[in-house]
Amino acid sequence: MATKVFINLPVKNLDNSKQFFQDLGFSFNPLFTDEKAGCMVVSESIFVMLLTENYFKTFIDKEICDARLSTEVLIALDAESADEVKQFVTKAESLGGTIYAPAKDHGFMYQHSFADLDGHKWEIAYVDMSQFTQS
Known part of the structure; x- marks a missing residue:
């Protein structure tokens, strides 16, 4: 049974997206945040992975939805x-x-x-x- 939820979202500008969500009050886990991804902490068990579009594409076999x-x-x-x-x-x-x-x-x-x-x-x-x- 799963114990954590990771929502993966492609973003055009990682720095801008991270700043937007930080300004809304969310924090980022530095262990899973780098120049390709930001791990936004929603709760102890829910995380949103903000992934650069190029990095996001490495996980999928179709085009990214606009x-x-x-x-x-x-x-x-x-x-x-x-x-x-x-x-x-x-x-x-x-x-x-x-x-x-x-x-x-x-x-x-x-x-x-x-x-x-x-x-x-x-x-x-x-x-x-x-x-x-x-x-």
């Missing part, structure tokens, strides 16, 4: 509150990310989305677990 034109993945992360969702997405936009969908309030869940510098789509969501009955 995330600005097509959606290849939607990465969803949880938040502690609806306010945290709002603040995170607002900060992402101020750092050069783009909002691609309006915020959605479902009562029990608040979510909002942005695309990073390379067009990869991220969704931040708060789920109010108190609205679910425990059995």
Whole structure:
């Protein structure tokens, strides 16, 4: 059984992408970060490998999807509150990310989305677990 998740994303400019995510509050594991890759720490068990496009191509047998034109993945992360969702997405936009969908309030869940510098789509969501009955 897997114990860690590594999401691999191609990026056009590794330094710019690392700076974008550092400014959003993420750190990078220096053991797995070099001129070809940045290992972004999301949690103890979740990591996002930002890989230069040339390095990313060494792992695949097809062309890289242009995330600005097509959606290849939607990465969803949880938040502690609806306010945290709002603040995170607002900060992402101020750092050069783009909002691609309006915020959605479902009562029990608040979510909002942005695309990073390379067009990869991220969704931040708060789920109010108190609205679910425990059995």
